[in-house]
Amino acid sequence: MAGGDDLKLLGMWSSPYVLRVQLALSLKGLTYECVEEDLKNKSELLLKSNPVHKKVPVLLHNGRPVCESSVIVQYIDEAFAATGPSLLPADPYERAVARFWAAYIDDKLLAAWTKASMGKTEEEMAEGKKLSDVAVETLEGALKGKPFFGGDSVGYLDVMLGGLLGWVRAAEELQGIKHFDPAKTPLLAAWAERFGALDAVQAVTPDVNRLVEFGKVMKARLAAAAAGAGN
Ligand SMILES: N[C@@H](CCC(=O)N[C@@H](CS)C(=O)NCC(=O)O)C(=O)O
Structure with missing residues (x-):
């Protein structure tokens, strides 16, 4: 530094x-x-x-x-441009594309995942899962022909999606939802493995079991709040 x-x-x-x-x-x-x-x-x-x-x-x-x-x-x-690898692409057009997909992750994917896991009714959660499948399949297209969104090495978009990986794995345990299903989105499923295996990523990734336990507590709190509101 x-x-x-x-x-x-x-x-x-x-x-x-x-x-x-x-x-x-x-x-x-x-x-x-x-x-x-x-x-x-x-x-x-x-x-x-x-x-x-x-x-x-x-x-x-x-x-x-x-x-x-x-x-x-x-x-x-x-x-810290002079320190470590660059995350954003050097080319302004490629930078714009990376920012576009980052906004897509926050606006579409995250909204769908939140609905799929925290929806107030079974129907709402099923609708969230449907929206999530569409968003994940769309995102798969941005990964075609390269190991990382950033190209041969990780970049801005890998970081933006990678931050969500712990909860993607926890959702599998908590709801049996496989957001990155190798059968439906093989590129994203392989990306998740590749990204998760990097030393710099493993150094900061939270323990999935701890996230699962935390998720259970949050879910119970939401259910109690909903029951209280219904009284
Ligand atoms: N759009 C924000 C979202 C940050 C966010 O929602 N943080 C949550 C924790 S996961 C928070 O601080 N919540 C406290 C609150 O809502 O009062 C970002 O990308 O940084």
Whole structure:
């Protein structure tokens, strides 16, 4: 890391958004301090650093906050351009394509996955699964002819999707949903294995069993809240 740079990440261990930032920092080989937030009792530092959304992740670079996972990953790549591999493509057109698919992941894929796992009714969850299948098959097209979204090595889009992988695996345990089914989307299924096997990725990936247990607790809390609202 460039001399004198101080990096502090306000995060939470189970957050896929925080994991994106950890992946970017790990792939770039940057060292940082990780501060675990209690989202039910947010720290003054978090509230002051992200007064608009009050969410994690926030990256403090020499005390200056950067918010929103996609913005932070791009910031890391630009601010530490001389350190480690580049995440965003050098070519402006390729950069635009990577950003387009990153927005697709957040707008379509994540929305579908949330509906499939947290839907209020069985019908809503089934609808989420259908939307998810369409989104995953569409995303498969962006991976044609290359091992990673970034080409021969990982890039911005790999990080944006890779942050979600822990929960993709946990969903298999929790709901029996295989989001990256080798039979339907073989390229994405192989990508998930390839990406997950990288040292820099393994160094920060949360334990899937811990995510599964956390998922069960969240689900029970949602069910209790829904039952309470119905009384
Ligand atoms: N769009 C944001 C989403 C971040 C987000 O939703 N963070 C959650 C944790 S997974 C959070 O901080 N939630 C606290 C809250 O909503 O009050 C990003 O990409 O960084």
